[in-house]
Amino acid sequence: MRTDEPSIGYLVKAAQARLNLRMEEVLAPLELTVSQYSCLFRLKHDPGISAAALARSVFMTRQSMGTMLQQLRERDLVTRPDRAESGRALPTALTADGHALVEAAEAVVDGVEARMLAELPGADRSALARALAACVAALE
Template structure:
């Protein structure tokens, strides 16, 4: 398999995964980007919008709009400290924690379907290989 074929295969897999995640998250009132935002806020409460944007692969402006939408839905609240609103850390509300648990289960089912034909050792190897590829590209972009 040539490098370009591998790149296309990874992109195709990501596109189908994103589509399936969207299908299971939509009934919960979430987009894939909103889910990623909530997941990151759960893992690191108070993280800034800039860091959230970096971790969810959207622009800072898009993340600000996304967080505002989550605020209107009652899923996120911003830290009360003074300063520019978009740079104040955000935190999940109780309602978000409940929705996130349901979303995690739905996404877990999608990933389970994607990897059901793989044994545990193969899943571990896939995780290690994809992590190594991601890290190699991240090092390249920081040079």
């Protein structure tokens, strides 16, 4: 009798927790937290995005993103105008330093993800991605 299998919700949390832990380990030498990396990564693919949209894409509040962007700005990793040309949104983007750093970070983070998926054949990876996307959509 095996009725003690962990729920899928718990497995999702477990996977996220371990992934976060391993990412912290490899990002620490670069002086980056996981949140900061996520932010820079997103900025690389969406330069000029607003802080609020950036926050939503990495599952944070815009207030927290505000303080984080201030720190990244002090390290000259991102740029942000003091005033908006039109509207309230301040378009944020990477500096050259920020771009270089996020590329270095991507290399080590890709290593972690590769390690996580090492035992999964390609077909299983696709199925996992589709299943997770379905879960996300169902909780919309």
